[in-house]
Amino acid sequence: MSDISSQLHGGYAHPLSRSWQGQSRRITKSMFMYPLFISDDPDAEAPLKGMPNQRRWGVNKLPGFLEPLIKKGLSSVILFGVPERKPKDEIGTLADDPEGPVISAVKTLREKFPDLYVACDVCLCEYTSHGHCGILHADGLINNGPSVKRLADVALAYAKAGAHCVAPSDMMDGRVGAIKRALIDSGLVGKTSLMSYSAKFASSLYGPFRDAVASAPAFGDRRCYQLPQNARGLARRAIVRDVGEGADIIMVKPGSIYLDILAEARQLAPDHPLAVYHVSGEYAALHAAAAAGVYDLKAQVVELSEAFVRAGATIILSYFSPELMDWLDE
Ligand SMILES: NCc1[nH]cc(CCC(=O)O)c1CC(=O)O
Numbered sequence: 644m645s646d647i648s649s650q651l652h653g654g655y656a657h658p659l660s661r662s663w664q665g666q667s668r669r670i671t672k673s674m675f676m677y678p679l680f681i682s683d684d685p686d687a688e689a690p691l692k693g694m695p696n697q698r699r700w701g702v703n704k705l706p707g708f709l710e711p712l713i714k715k716g717l718s719s720v721i722l723f724g725v726p727e728r729k730p731k732d733e734i735g736t737l738a739d740d741p742e743g744p745v746i747s748a749v750k751t752l753r754e755k756f757p758d759l760y761v762a763c764d765v766c767l768c769e770y771t772s773h774g775h776c777g778i779l780h781a782d783g784l785i786n787n788g789p790s791v792k793r794l795a796d797v798a799l800a801y802a803k804a805g806a807h808c809v810a811p812s813d814m815m816d817g818r819v820g821a822i823k824r825a826l827i828d829s830g831l832v833g834k835t836s837l838m839s840y841s842a843k844f845a846s847s848l849y850g851p852f853r854d855a856v857a858s859a860p861a862f863g864d865r866r867c868y869q870l871p872q873n874a875r876g877l878a879r880r881a882i883v884r885d886v887g888e889g890a891d892i893i894m895v896k897p898g899s900i901y902l903d904i905l906a907e908a909r910q911l912a913p914d915h916p917l918a919v920y921h922v923s924g925e926y927a928a929l930h931a932a933a934a935a936g937v938y939d940l941k942a943q944v945v946e947l948s949e950a951f952v953r954a955g956a957t958i959i960l961s962y963f964s965p966e967l968m969d970w971l972d973e
Pocket residue numbers: 764766768776812813848849850851852853865921922923924
């Protein structure tokens with residue numbers, strides 16, 4: 644009954660997650676999941692310097708911003724919290740603050756937009772004083788055990804608040820199994836999808852995101868937990884591991900320059916929805932290149948989306964989601 648491998652319902656509890664179980668070769672609006680930065684200032688609508696057209700949104704401003712996009716066909720979002728008012732600490736206490744940005748936004752969005760699929764990124768780096776994705780040993784190295792326990796608590800708090808999907812991006816070993824176990828033990832496993840950032844590489848393409856959420860590590864880097872750029876083998880092992888630990892959706896990140904890994908993920912997890920994260924650095928670079936006349940932005944974004952789908956993606960996390968709701972009508 645409570646075995647991890649027997650839990651399938653959470654992966655298709657929502658009409659949208661049911662649609663992702665097919666493997667369309669065509670780009671559709673329902674493939675796009677829009678990443679949103681949520682401030683703890685409820686009235687924020689602050690432009691982000693490295694990411695044209697993106698903002699840090701306060702909970703009060705979010706419904707007005709999203710309503711027209713949902714009317715045009717936006718069907719899913721993924722939330723990242725940005726605490727600007729309360730102090731960060733060593734263990735990321737603010738991550739599951741009941742009055743914090745993510746939990747408030749989940750509740751608001753579930754109430755205002757009953758059909759919208761709401762995913763929550765699960766990580767500690769936005770909330771820790773040191774900016775790392777887990778809890779640290781005294782010597783500054785990642786302490787995997789307590790990190791996994793803390794991340795499972797955070798994921799559970801988001802699921803309890805109403806998230807359709809929890810998505811751990813921290814890269815600790817064993818967190819997918821721990822989160823699945825927490826969902827089973829709390830009775831939420833049948834309605835909450837678990838999307839794992841399985842093959843997330845230590846990339847130079849995350850800079851604009853780290854500026855947006857103020858999550859750059861205060862010292863060191865993330866190379867001891869995110870995957871080495873050359874690591875095809877580790878990526879394959881992580882994908883297989885996360886399938887075994889009960890992930891409902893597998894993700895590869897970044898997108899464009901990891902298409903080979905995406906195609907491998909499709910082979911290794913042929914029966915799972917497969918997500919690709921078209922990350923902040925890719926987004927910023929596309930805007931810069933289009934502004935320099937290298938190509939037409941829409942043409943290039945649609946071409947890239949074709950490439951993601953051709954390689955096997957069924958879900959695309961993209962900051963271009965708002966534009967795509969128009970472009971895919973044309
Ligand atoms: N856990 C942090 C996290 N979650 C998503 C991104 C990057 C997303 C983007 O660049 O758009 C990052 C940055 C990082 O790992 O440093």
